[in-house]
Amino acid sequence: MKLSRRSFIKLVGATGAGLSLTQWGFNVQPIEAASNECRIQRAKEYTSICNFCSCGCGMICHVKDGKLINLEGDPDHIINEGALCSKGASQWEVANSDQRGVTPLYRAPGSDHWEEIDWDTAVEKIAQKMKDAREENWISEETVDGKTYKVNRTDAIGFLGGAQINNEECYLFTKMSRALGASFLEHQARV
């Protein structure tokens, strides 16, 4: 049987507690019943990555009825091995905050207020603006010290990645920026 580190710790903990209590004559049934009422029971478990800094600590998230009900460090994660700093541990509050923005906001040119728009409209607007910026600011050649080079790039678009983006997503993100001809590519953790 192949056991992950997390499963091993759970198993050892459960077995150890069961042995020591029954050995001393305790009735463990009420304890078992109480553990079955655990608040993460029937919650769906997901892994995620903390977005606050470049360490990229791994997290386990429990979601029930579409709501994050528990968040803890992932003991199987190579970076944090189950630990989270205060910022990472407080991310539970971020996800459940009533001040969290969940809808795109748009402020029209000249307007003094933001209005909620749907995601399709927001993506459409961003795509159109990127296309316009790229076409209006395309640099095909550059002359340095009297020599002209083909450069094919735009300096009008910059990409900023975040710590929650994993390696594979970073790869795609970089590919997309290069394909668009954008040379300014940065990471939030370096800013």
Ligand code: SF4
């Ligand atoms: S838990 Fe703390 S150390 Fe880890 S990525 Fe988040 S902010 Fe950084």
